[in-house]
Amino acid sequence: KAGVTQTPRYLIKTRGQQVTLSCSPISGHRSVSWYQQTPGQGLQFLFEYFSETQRNKGNFPGRFSGRQFSNSRSEMNVSTLELGDSALYLCASGRGYNEQFFGPGTRLTVL
Amino acid sequence: AQSVTQLDSQVPVFEEAPVELRCNYSSSVSVYLFWYVQYPNQGLQLLLKYLSGSTLVESINGFEAEFNKSQTSFHLRKPSVHISDTAEYFCAVSDRNAGNMLTFGGGTRLMVKP
Secondary structure, three states: OOOOEEEOOEEEEOOOOOEEEEEEOOOOOOEEEEEEEEOOOEEEEEEEEEOOEEEEEOOOOOOEEEEEOOOOOEEEEEOOOOHHHOEEEEEEEEOOOOOOEEOOOEEEEEO | OOEEEOOOOEEEEEOOOOEEEOOEEEOOOOEEEEEEEEOOOOOEEEEEEEOOOOOEEEOOOOOEEEEEOOOOEEEEEEOOOOHHHOEEEEEEEEEOOOOOOEEEOOOEEEEEEO
């Protein structure tokens, strides 16, 4: 069974630009969550989607948004990029409440 | 709201020695508990989880963790570490009734020395 895939793996953007990251969950998984990982703040929850509906949302500004498609694939978008948005963005998929499988992440660098 | 504290940011240990990585959590609701491992330049891999039942849970590679409700702890132990166990370990909790939102601790870097 294929794991969680994230594209692209690496991305370089400049301040003020916007970026879209993509996540394909494990087949059959309807929940997709996004996390931001930075050296300073650690791992922080962004949002979770289940059956195309946002089920949970973390404490991030409105510049961070996401969506989920009918095939469970998910995208997250960050508008008006800031230097502090440089991070590893991790996507995780799951079936129920009790286990999530993480992808390899997208490394975003904002210059 | 929940919070997770991993008491040690780094733990150096010699190969074949035992190790304990400490994790304490705070929550006003019932939680699920997890340990994840992250190798350099990779995502997170689930090591083990506590959902219910026996408070001692084990992984296939020799790690174990014990849920202690009175002390709100979920410490990770291994009786004999290998060089290949060198990685960052994250303790996490989720609300049993609120989807898949994980709250992570700050991580513990386990450094196994020959």
